[in-house]
Amino acid sequence: MAKQRIEYIDTMRGFTMILVVFAHVCHFCLGDSRMGYNAVFILFRLPCFFMISGWLFESVAQRPFKEVAKHKAMVQLLPTFIFLLLLAPPPFFFHQLGTLKGGYWFTFALFEYFILYMLMIRISRNWTPLMAVVLTIGAFIYARYYDSLRSAADGYQLWLIDFSGFMSVTTWRLFLFFYLGTCIRRYFDVFIRWTNKPVVIGLITIVFFLIASTSHHDHLLFEMFRFYGGGITGMIMVFTFFRLSASWLKKLHISKPLQYVGTRTLDVYLLHFFFLPRFLMVYADQLAAYNCRLIEFCYIMAVSFVVLALTLTASYVIRLSPFLGHYLFGVKYDKAA
Template sequence: MSATGRIEYIDALRGFTMILVVFHHIMSLGMGIESSVCSSLFITFRMPLFFFISGFIASKTAEIPTWKIWAEKIRKKTSVQLLPTLVFGLLFTYVVRHEDIGSFLMHRWKFGYWFTISLLEMFLIYYTAICLTGKFFRRKGGGRKCDRPAAIILVGLAATLYLLKYTLKNIGITDQENDLFCLQDTFFYFQFFAFGNLAARNQNLFERLLDKKYFLTGILILFIVLFLRQTETDPGNSTSAMLQSAEALLCRYCGLLIVYSFFRRHQANFTQAKPLGKALQYVGRRTLDIYMLHYFLLPHLPEVGEYLLSAPNSVLELSVGITLSLLVTGICLVISNVLRLSEPLSHYLFGAKPARR
């Protein structure tokens, strides 16, 4: 843990995941490579890790004992996440895509800017659940941090929202409203947010499990089997489709645990004292900046994509993709630092706290 109280390997892990997000968008949006071994591998843990980390960090903050504090938390999260999304999302829509505001609002993924909307909704759900837990399950003596009821509620919410994802049409929510609020993504990925939160609340138990002699061995074997089985699909078989969906979900959990365990096991290499750790931590602390800016900088390289697809080579694809990802990430950080020279822009575009006078 750093002198500021931040968990260094978690910051590094978030930075690593952000680079993979840029990698995916370069390959899919910039080169037209929608499916490859690298893309299929990274998709198993990329977004689940982001939400897992968000839930993990959320548990480290103070609990929400009153509705007044709940309202203040939501106000801050809305300011930090929704305002930048609208500014950059609408700017991208107008300047790059030459479309109107309606196209952005009704687009299934908001032209890529869905993540912060879904994350804001998750914090709204989480803070509400914790506030209700503190109200109805107080400890003797006035304490309000009730881990067991909170765990039960979070697991119940995660399961309910996951099932609700598949029944949106049956409860009167139209496709248009679903696109407007990104509910499908929120309902699906909240389970990883809850998983990260529960892992942090029970960190000693969680880490003891990861340190079990054969636990990670089993997870690695299971991940490999499930990943290989993803290529064996039968779209016409509903039973097969349900089984495939369950296997894909389990594969995501396995991939998440493997990558988290790697960073935790080798956390000495991801400290501020190490160049790699320092760089990844810096990226990890500027993920919002990079996420908002990188869509404007994605290279348009369809010819490179056609070449990589014509002669599939995972090593070459990874080398080209990571190199371009680091370049785009670096340019984003430069632009971010220029914009952050202005305190108002730093605050309203990237959620930076105003400097103390």
């Protein structure tokens, strides 16, 4: 029997997936990751994704370790390796196995989060919060000085740093959002009760936009505060918005399209790189010359919707084959069908 889906969760996932495509259009097609308000979106986009991943994973984390790890490897890692091979065949493939994995780092990092969380709760539930915070802060500091450490290292130490890059250690700075997602799932009634209070969610929203209005400063504590303060307030703000506005979004006929995207997040993530119009890079300066975030936003969003439409069409065609759907996207087909 198919799992009962939660509509506002899928709607939120769809929204954040569109922002992922938006960000990659900024970066890969226009060469500026801060265009069109993406500097604000970046504060909550990944925290939202990882929070929802933790929220959904909490219910299966206590299952047998080997069973969960094997299933997640088949769904997260195998498809990613296949698409990475298609995007960058050997010998280029082997140069894409660093921290960012040619853009496919998210699924690798998420798999590692699943493993880390299962190990933590099996060691000690009581110590899991401390382990999560120490791991996250340690990874944040390591990520900040990763490039300088790599340039200064040689021999055995360089091998260790390269291995940590393959293991996506620098992305573990986002693990805290995944862990908070598991906490929200465990204490969901308390979370709902507090975020139903207008004064609480209003204060959280104000804090988020105050943080988002600050500019970058090359200071460790400030960077850490902006990263985690913006991420936590942003993910709570977005999650609460979609939870409370579900009926309103339905009336505007926005909910269903976002839900569809939300049920195809892995497909979109793996496929959209092939449809990014990188030829737009030559027009980046012309767009920047307008010096208007709203124009940039509208232009980039229009391109993102075209990329998304092509990606979803390709996903639909691929899923027509049970073999390809299973091994490329981890789809479970009804054997009786």
